[in-house]
Amino acid sequence: MKDLILSPTAELVVASGVPQILTQVRPVWQAKDLINRVKKLLPVDPSSACQRLFNAGIHDLREKIVIAGVDIAADAAKQFKLPPVNNPEDIEHYQTSKIIDLSYRMGLLSRPEWRRVSRCYEIRRDLEHEDDEYEAGVEDCVYIFETCVNVILAKDPIHLIRVTDVKELVEEPQPAVPAESLLTDYEHAPQPRQEEILKFLTAVAIDEEQAELVRQNAFTFLKHFSDITQNQVKLTLAGHLQEKITRKGPSRLLIRIAVAAGVLPYLKKNHLKDFFSSVFQQREKVGHNWGAFSSHGELLRSFKDIGGLVHCPAEERKEILKWLVLAYIGVPGGRTSYGNIRHVFYSNTAAPLVEELISESSDIIRSELHKLQKDKNIKRAIENEHIQRRVDHLLDLVEEDIGNG
Numbered sequence: 001m002k003d004l005i006l007s008p009t010a011e012l013v014v015a016s017g018v019p020q021i022l023t024q025v026r027p028v029w030q031a032k033d034l035i036n037r038v039k040k041l042l043p044v045d046p047s048s049a050c051q052r053l054f055n056a057g058i059h060d061l062r063e064k065i066v067i068a069g070v071d072i073a074a075d076a077a078k079q080f081k082l083p084p085v086n087n088p089e090d091i092e093h094y095q096t097s098k099i100i101d102l103s104y105r106m107g108l109l110s111r112p113e114w115r116r117v118s119r120c121y122e123i124r125r126d127l128e129h130e131d132d133e134y135e136a137g138v139e140d141c142v143y144i145f146e147t148c149v150n151v152i153l154a155k156d157p158i159h160l161i162r163v164t165d166v167k168e169l170v171e172e173p174q175p176a177v178p179a180e181s182l183l184t185d186y187e188h189a190p191q192p193r194q195e196e197i198l199k200f201l202t203a204v205a206i207d208e209e210q211a212e213l214v215r216q217n218a219f220t221f222l223k224h225f226s227d228i229t230q231n232q233v234k235l236t237l238a239g240h241l242q243e244k245i246t247r248k249g250p251s252r253l254l255i256r257i258a259v260a261a262g263v264l265p266y267l268k269k270n271h272l273k274d275f276f277s278s279v280f281q282q283r284e285k286v287g288h289n290w291g292a293f294s295s296h297g298e299l300l301r302s303f304k305d306i307g308g309l310v311h312c313p314a315e316e317r318k319e320i321l322k323w324l325v326l327a328y329i330g331v332p333g334g335r336t337s338y339g340n341i342r343h344v345f346y347s348n349t350a351a352p353l354v355e356e357l358i359s360e361s362s363d364i365i366r367s368e369l370h371k372l373q374k375d376k377n378i379k380r381a382i383e384n385e386h387i388q389r390r391v392d393h394l395l396d397l398v399e400e401d402i403g404n405g
Contacts, residue, residue, distance in 0.1 A: 017142075018042060018046075018141065018142060018145045019039070019042065021145050021146055021149050021150075022035070022038070022039060022145070022149065024149050024150065024153075024154045025149055025153045025154060026153060026154060026155075026156065029056065029060070029153050032056075034052060034055075034056050035053075035056065037052060038052050038053050038056070046141045047141070049141070050123070050124065050140070050141050050144040050145065051124055053144060053145060053148050053149075053153075054120055054121070054124045054144055054148055056148070056153060057117070057120075057147075057148035057151075057152040057153055058096050058099055058100075060152050060153055061099050061100070061103045061108065061109075061152060062091050062092065062094070062099060063157065064103070064108055064157045064158065065091050065099070065102060065103060065106065065108065066088045066091055067157040067158070067159065068106060068108060068157070068158055068159075068160045068190075069160055069162075069193075070085060070086075070087060070088060070091070072106055072160060072190055072192055072193055073085045073091065073102060073106060074086065075192040076102060076105040076106045076190060076191075076192060077102060077105075079105070079191075079192070080101070080105045082098055082101060082102055082105070083095070083098055085102075096121060097118070097121060100114060100117050100118055100121060101114070103117075105190070106190045107158075107188060107189065107190030107191065108158060108190075109151070113151045116147045116151060117147060117148075117151060117152070119143070119147075120143065120144045120147050120148060123140050123143065123144055124144070126140075158188060159185075160185070160189055160190070160193055161182065161185035161186050161189050161193065161197070162193075163193075163196050163197055163200050165182070165185075166178075166182075166197050166200065166201070166221060167200065169182075169217070169221075170201070170204060170214060170217040170218055170221060171214055171217075172217070173213070174213070175213065175216070175217065175220070176217045176220065176221070177220060177224070178220075178221055178224050178225075183224060183225075183228060186225055186228060187228040191230055191232055191233055191236075194225075194229055194230060194233045195233050195236055195237065197225070198222070198225065198229065198233065198237050198261060199237070199240060201218045201221050201222050201225075201261075202218075202222070202237070202240070202241070202257055202261070204217075204218040205218040205219055205222065205253075205257050205260075206244075206253065206254075206257065219256070219257070219260050222257065222260040222261045223260045223261075225261070226260065226261055226262035227262065229261070229262065234261070234262060234263045234266060235263075235266055237261055237263050238258070238263040238266030238267055241254055241257065241258055241263065241267065242267060242268065242271075245267075245271055249271055249274040249275055249278070250267070250271050250272075250274075250275050252275075252302065252306065255275055255306045256305050256306050259305075259306050259307040259311065264307065264311045265311065269313065272311070272313055273313045273315075273316060276312045276313060276316035276317070276320070277316055279303065279316070279320065280316055280319045280320050280323065282299070283299065283320065283323045284323070286299055288323050288324075288326040288327035288347075288350075289331075289347075290327075290330050290331070290345045290346050290347040290348075290350075292347070293347040293348060293349040293350065294349070296327065296347050296349040296350035296353070297349045297350075297353070300350060300353035300354070300357065301353065303320075303357065304353070304356065304357060304360075308357045308360055308361055309321060309357060309358075309360075309361035309364060309365055310360065310361050310364060317364075317365070317368070318368055321358075321365055321368055321369065321372065322372060322375060322377075322378075324350075324354045324357060324358065325354075325369070325372055325378060325391070325394065326377065326378070326381075327346070327347055327350040327351075327354060328346065328347075328350065328351055328354040328355075328390060328394060329344070329346065329378070329381055329382070329387045329390045329391055329394075330344045330345050330346025330347070330387065330390070331344070331345050331346075331381070331387075332344065332345075332384045332386070332387065333345045333386070343386035344384075344386050344387055344390060346390070354394075355394075355397060358394055358397055358398065359397050359398075362397065362398040365398070366398045366399075369394060369395060369398055370395065373391065378391070
């Protein structure tokens with residue numbers, strides 16, 4: 001009869017709202033006897049109820065690991081020096097503490113969640129060895145119930161995005177854009193899976209034997225994934241791309257991929273300097289004079305594809321910016337071959353692209369653009385009032401950006 005007498009602790013646990021917390025458990029677990037036993041034990045023996053609920057949480061984590069993928073579990077275990085995983089049976093026999101660690105490393109638990117569940121494990125061990133000197137406190141029981149329910153038992157299993165899911169979309173015979181649900185799945189995918197997907201997309205983008213539409217789809221997916229890719233994954237991908245750089249330096253295609261994936265800043269600075277130096281040399285070869293307008297379109301559009309001025313090293317950026325300004329402001333005009341008067345001769349092809357490039361990088365080049373007014377070539381050019389107006393317009397573009405921000 002002693003077990004049926006409500007202890008002061010049990011009354012406090014019930015009064016703390018624990019029964020209401022249990023209502024948040026997923027229906028699939030609500031229907032199981034284990035949760036029913038927890039509910040019956042709670043008013044009588046909160047410590048045992050806590051242990052049983054914690055056991056349910058760990059069992060749920062085991063199932064979620066298998067659902068997420070044994071291959072991901074195996075990679076995570078190997079990478080973080082956890083016991084090896086080769087099949088679902090290995091997960092069944094994993095130690096409790098290692099299941100918590102593996103769940104975290106696979107991305108099934110966030111770091112704060114991992115710390116909370118680990119703390120529950122410590123409390124559970126104390127409860128198992130409970131004697132006359134130790135009795136579970138109300139705060140211990142409430143902590144275990146809140147954590148096991150809110151962090152584990154209330155959440156559905158994560159069906160991890162797979163490389164084949166992305167492959168099927170990228171290879172469609174039409175322009176493809178990832179759906180919001182796919183982006184969410186990718187964002188919550190663990191590090192190894194994100195790496196797999198990005199390396200696949202990189203391989204497609206590089207492969208010249210692939211259809212141009214498929215390669216373009218790969219670039220589209222890389223851009224959409226960029227902002228939601230884990231930093232460690234970006235570092236790994238940058239290393240992967242770095243290995244593909246030859247003694248000739250990075251190709252434009254590789255730089256374009258790095259920009260799309262958001263990893264360009266992680267490449268070696270010397271390689272970036274070499275590449276953007278060659279970009280400037282190419283512009284010098286074409287020239288900024290309005291007479292070369294037929295070459296300016298492809299030249300500047302390809303520059304936009306690799307991020308424009310945003311990722312240029314400082315010295316190379318100053319040189320390219322000056323070229324862009326000279327191409328934009330042109331030279332004093334006169335009578336055209338059609339008999340019209342133009343105050344300034346400038347490249348109609350280059351002008352709108354230059355405006356876009358400067359607007360997109362306004363925060364970076366604002367001060368440099370102002371300083372260019374003192375450059376001897378530009379200073380001489382703006383003695384012409386019409387050219388001065390064109391310089392003023394470029395300055396307005398970067399100042400307008402401040403107002404819009």
